[in-house]
Amino acid sequence: MSSPAILRQSEDSSMPAALAEAGPAPAVTPPATPPSFGTLALRWYRLNQGRLRATAIGIISLLAFLLVWHLLTTYRVVFFVRFTNVPSPLAVYASFTKAIHDPKFLLHILLSCRRIFIGFSLAAIVGVPLGLIMGRFKLVHEIIFPIAEVLRPIPAIAWVPMAIMLWPTNEQSIVFITFLGSFFPILVNTLHGMSLVDPVLVRAAQCLGARERSIFREVYFPASLPHIFTGLTVGMGVAWVSLIAAEMISGQYGIGYFTWEAYSLVQYPDIALGMIAIGVLGLGSSVLIRGAGHLVMPWRSTR
Amino acid sequence: MVRHLPTLSIAMSVTSLALLLAQPASAETVTLGIGTQDTTTNTVTAGVVIRQLHLLEKYLPKDGKYSNIKFELEWQNFTSGPPVTNAMMANKLQIGMMGDYPLIVNGFTFDSNPESKSRLIGIAAYSLSGSGNGIVVHKDSPYYDLADLKGKLVSVPFGSAAHGMVLKAMQDRGYSSDFFQLVSQSPEVGSTNLQEKKIDAHADFVPFAELLPFRGFARKIFDGVETNLPTFHGIVVRTDFAEKYPEVVVAYFKALIAANQWLRDNPKLAAEKIQEWTGINKEVVYIFLGPSGNMTTDPTVKPALIDAATADVKVLQNLGRMKEFDPKKWVDDSYIRKAYAEMKLDYDAQLGSTKNYEISGEDTFCKKPIADPRKAGEVWVDDAGILPFSSASCTLGAYADFKAKGKKINVAYVFDTTRGIKLFADQAFFAVGNGEVAPFLLKKDAEAYAAKISGKVLGFDDAVKAAVSGGKT
Numbered sequence: 001m002s003s004p005a006i007l008r009q010s011e012d013s014s015m016p017a018a019l020a021e022a023g024p025a026p027a028v029t030p031p032a033t034p035p036s037f038g039t040l041a042l043r044w045y046r047l048n049q050g051r052l053r054a055t056a057i058g059i060i061s062l063l064a065f066l067l068v069w070h071l072l073t074t075y076r077v078v079f080f081v082r083f084t085n086v087p088s089p090l091a092v093y094a095s096f097t098k099a100i101h102d103p104k105f106l107l108h109i110l111l112s113c114r115r116i117f118i119g120f121s122l123a124a125i126v127g128v129p130l131g132l133i134m135g136r137f138k139l140v141h142e143i144i145f146p147i148a149e150v151l152r153p154i155p156a157i158a159w160v161p162m163a164i165m166l167w168p169t170n171e172q173s174i175v176f177i178t179f180l181g182s183f184f185p186i187l188v189n190t191l192h193g194m195s196l197v198d199p200v201l202v203r204a205a206q207c208l209g210a211r212e213r214s215i216f217r218e219v220y221f222p223a224s225l226p227h228i229f230t231g232l233t234v235g236m237g238v239a240w241v242s243l244i245a246a247e248m249i250s251g252q253y254g255i256g257y258f259t260w261e262a263y264s265l266v267q268y269p270d271i272a273l274g275m276i277a278i279g280v281l282g283l284g285s286s287v288l289i290r291g292a293g294h295l296v297m298p299w300r301s302t303r
Numbered sequence: 304m305v306r307h308l309p310t311l312s313i314a315m316s317v318t319s320l321a322l323l324l325a326q327p328a329s330a331e332t333v334t335l336g337i338g339t340q341d342t343t344t345n346t347v348t349a350g351v352v353i354r355q356l357h358l359l360e361k362y363l364p365k366d367g368k369y370s371n372i373k374f375e376l377e378w379q380n381f382t383s384g385p386p387v388t389n390a391m392m393a394n395k396l397q398i399g400m401m402g403d404y405p406l407i408v409n410g411f412t413f414d415s416n417p418e419s420k421s422r423l424i425g426i427a428a429y430s431l432s433g434s435g436n437g438i439v440v441h442k443d444s445p446y447y448d449l450a451d452l453k454g455k456l457v458s459v460p461f462g463s464a465a466h467g468m469v470l471k472a473m474q475d476r477g478y479s480s481d482f483f484q485l486v487s488q489s490p491e492v493g494s495t496n497l498q499e500k501k502i503d504a505h506a507d508f509v510p511f512a513e514l515l516p517f518r519g520f521a522r523k524i525f526d527g528v529e530t531n532l533p534t535f536h537g538i539v540v541r542t543d544f545a546e547k548y549p550e551v552v553v554a555y556f557k558a559l560i561a562a563n564q565w566l567r568d569n570p571k572l573a574a575e576k577i578q579e580w581t582g583i584n585k586e587v588v589y590i591f592l593g594p595s596g597n598m599t600t601d602p603t604v605k606p607a608l609i610d611a612a613t614a615d616v617k618v619l620q621n622l623g624r625m626k627e628f629d630p631k632k633w634v635d636d637s638y639i640r641k642a643y644a645e646m647k648l649d650y651d652a653q654l655g656s657t658k659n660y661e662i663s664g665e666d667t668f669c670k671k672p673i674a675d676p677r678k679a680g681e682v683w684v685d686d687a688g689i690l691p692f693s694s695a696s697c698t699l700g701a702y703a704d705f706k707a708k709g710k711k712i713n714v715a716y717v718f719d720t721t722r723g724i725k726l727f728a729d730q731a732f733f734a735v736g737n738g739e740v741a742p743f744l745l746k747k748d749a750e751a752y753a754a755k756i757s758g759k760v761l762g763f764d765d766a767v768k769a770a771v772s773g774g775k776t
Binding site for chain 1: 409463
């Protein structure tokens with residue numbers, strides 16, 4: 001625990017020395033001009049080679065996906081799977097350009113994001129502490145676990161009538177369904193993380209005289225953080241999955257509602273557009289969570 | 304024992320192989336998928352009745368090119384039209400039934416299908432005056448007319464026949480598009496929302512505008528008759544299937560005609576059976592499909608319905624939901640004409656007739672025959688059956704009489720005095736005075752009529768008392 005502090009101190013002490021050395025030197029080494037753009041780019045390229053490669057491959061595979069989709073739909077391929085009436089990427093793009101000029105579409109997306117944000121945040125705020133407590137105290141675990149296990153497999157769409165009856169406003173019902181979607185993955189993964197905490201660490205902390213609160217803060221929480229973040233990522237995914245069911249209630253706005261309405265009016269390109277929008281938004285929110293994970297767990301971000 | 308087994312198994316595999324090889328030569332199996340809407344009561348004679356009574360099996364062709372074809376019927380039930388269209392597009396269903404707006408969307412969607420088009424080949428049931436669709440509010444709400452709903456939250460399944468009714472009603476009354484806060488909710492979601500008072504009104508198609516009041520938490524404040532635009536549920540077929548097996552489509556219509564006949568032969572039994580098969584209360588089924596009911600089951604494709612469809616297309620075009628579509632070119636009545644001809648029935652006579660079957664018989668309470676069925680009434684007594692009465696006051700009088708005798712009454716029906724639609728008596732408003740008892744769906748109609756006859760408006764219980772005392776208030 002104390003080693004980083006020592007290290008920092010030694011760095012600090014060495015800094016002035018280095019500065020002092022560099023002070024009178026400029027005359028000796030005049031070509032200290034900033035490195036040329038080419039070398040900078042090269043250095044940046046070397047540093048980020050792996051990531052660039054991944055991005056390039058990612059873009060190529062997405063383009064290939066679009067191309068395959070395009071070919072399958074233009075030639076209306078029927079090979080067990082039938083693409084006869086699946087909308088082509090161009091048709092979806094056309095409905096996208098139409099949608100993007102419609103302020104309503106933006107509203108659909110904004111409202112859905114807000115619902116997901118609230119539902120997911122609530123799930124995280126309730127799910128993580130509950131998981132930690134259930135992992136630590138056997139009695140709480142024994143009380144809550146059976147209920148959670150019974151409720152967990154119920155699909156979002158089955159919750160629709162109950163959600164309407166439970167909550168006074170529709171907005172709350174919708175948030176409730178997205179909450180349920182993300183709550184269980186978060187809870188289960190937190191529990192899993194707790195069960196994997198090395199008991200030796202706990203005992204060591206106890207021997208060193210740590211109290212319950214500090215053990216929680218210093219041992220259990222950090223040790224189960226990776227699993228908590230796995231739970232958050234999965235939970236975010238499921239929150240988007242349950243969106244269409246949730247927004248069936250809304251009847252007006254939301255990207256899930258947009259997709260549902262397109263279905264009830266049998267507009268295939270709009271259905272595909274809604275699906276893709278949900279996919280992209282889901283991807284975006286997963287990236288955000290992963291970013292947060294790197295911030296909270298810097299010791300893991302080197303990987 | 305053990306030694307015999309190999310020989311036996313070899314013998315068996317040889318025979319099964321021989322059977323397998325022989326199969327394709329002897330019989331071909333063709334799957335016919337039919338998409339029904341069991342809960343949408345006015346499509347039942349085209350769907351669930353045919354299925355349950357095995358009528359299609361009875362009429363399927365078996366000779367000529369069909370001697371080697373075995374049809375496997377696959378019935379699929381949906382709660383609304385769009386999923387039927389979706390499954391038809393995917394060729395999982397070949398025949399489907401749905402309401403007018405979804406039908407048009409079906410025809411339009413198929414226009415861009417390279418494999419097959421869809422054709423409107425017959426009608427399950429219709430109402431020329433547009434009854435069937437309706438708008439309901441919570442029974443405790445203070446709304447009695449569409450105008451009361453200004454700025455209120457009204458939900459309707461978008462793209463349904465009920466949606467069309469709402470748009471037409473708004474157009475008729477000159478309401479701007481933001482007069483209501485109109486949102487889209489499926490019947491299931493809308494019903495729950497209405498029960499929980501989270502929406503102010505819910506507009507829906509058959510049978511919800513009657514079913515929700517019957518279930519006791521809603522009140523109908525608008526009936527499709529006020530739009531005076533015909534509404535119907537029709538039958539569409541994939542042309543690739545119909546062209547390959549036209550005789551099967553004809554057989555389907557023979558089954559439909561038989562199903563309609565079965566319904567009219569014994570409407571009470573039919574209502575009870577349909578309740579058993581679909582879960583919709585028999586009293587609600589009967590208000591639509593019983594004699595003088597709000598729906599006419601008649602499979603002929605009437606020009607008035609196609610004109611209505613043309614008007615519906617305009618509504619959808621104005622909403623930007625549809626491009627060019629001509630309903631006239633989409634109709635194909637050749638199959639149903641053939642079915643009529645083969646059953647020795649006169650298609651053109653039926654086409655020209657818009658008559659429903661009506662209440663008839665002898666009024667046992669007022670002791671006179673039923674002269675005008677749309678002024679009559681019926682009382683459904685639990686053990687005695689459904690009894691007709693010649694007028695609203697006779698109906699209410701008989702109702703009180705049965706009650707006094709301790710009989711159990713399911714429900715009583717009367718007719719709206721001006722619009723002629725069948726009503727649940729206990730939901731109606733009665734203008735009573737001058738020895739007259741006139742039932743109305745709408746409170747404002749009852750008030751206007753009461754002012755005319757200088758009487759007053761009563762609820763059901765008071766109207767029954769008034770009827771017993773001879774129409775005095």
